[in-house]
Amino acid sequence: MLRLTLETNPHARLLLEALKQSGCTVFNDRHFSCENCDGCVSGGFDAATSQIVLCQNNIRQQSHMNRVVTHELIHAFDHCRAHVDWFKNVKHLACSEIRAANLSGDCTLMNEIARFKFGLKGHHQTCVRDRAIRSILAVRKVSKETAEKAVDEVFDACFNDLEPFGRIPHSKADAKRAYRDFQNRDRYTANLMFCDNRTVEV
Numbered sequence: 001m002l003r004l005t006l007e008t009n010p011h012a013r014l015l016l017e018a019l020k021q022s023g024c025t026v027f028n029d030r031h032f033s034c035e036n037c038d039g040c041v042s043g044g045f046d047a048a049t050s051q052i053v054l055c056q057n058n059i060r061q062q063s064h065m066n067r068v069v070t071h072e073l074i075h076a077f078d079h080c081r082a083h084v085d086w087f088k089n090v091k092h093l094a095c096s097e098i099r100a101a102n103l104s105g106d107c108t109l110m111n112e113i114a115r116f117k118f119g120l121k122g123h124h125q126t127c128v129r130d131r132a133i134r135s136i137l138a139v140r141k142v143s144k145e146t147a148e149k150a151v152d153e154v155f156d157a158c159f160n161d162l163e164p165f166g167r168i169p170h171s172k173a174d175a176k177r178a179y180r181d182f183q184n185r186d187r188y189t190a191n192l193m194f195c196d197n198r199t200v201e202v
């Protein structure tokens with residue numbers, strides 16, 4: 001499933017290309033690791049080793065693999081292009097989680113319908129905010145209030161930072177378009193405080 005995502009998914013291919021152009025070439029056997037994970041975590045980015053972990057016990061569908069790989073590659077891209085202080089600056093983490101939720105398809109309409117949230121006005125922003133907060137709480141021992149405050153403080157700037165896509169890829173067609181446009185120019189810990197039937201990417 002991972003190989004299929006890396007070879008055929010337009011989001012993943014765009015991000016791999018963007019990483020390469022930013023001087024951070026990704027090697028499949030070195031930078032990806034399929035592991036069993038605790039709790040409801042489906043993936044993680046280990047900033048210390050620049051390694052992406054795919055939770056093989058929690059990813060069962062190709063579409064989910066596509067989203068998790070894209071989510072983690074956005075963290076890898078942020079790690080490559082900016083001096084992200086993942087561990088000490090919760091706002092840096094919040095910004096990358098907002099971008100990952102916004103751009104990975106975690107909050108696309110179909111996913112939201114599947115979660116019975118259809119009909120909420122501004123559902124995309126609400127979904128991105130909620131998922132960013134969940135991701136922070138999954139990896140940092142901070143209060144819900146601290147996570148919410150960090151996300152809200154950086155939300156507008158980070159939600160509108162669409163690099164390297166240039167647009168929010170709501171569908172595969174969007175991602176392919178973005179890819180074409182582009183061509184022309186502490187490991188997670190399972191200290192989850194809550195865990196419903198959804199998984200969380202960190």
Ligand SMILES: [Zn+2]
Nearest residue numbers: 100135201202
């Ligand atoms: Zn994340």
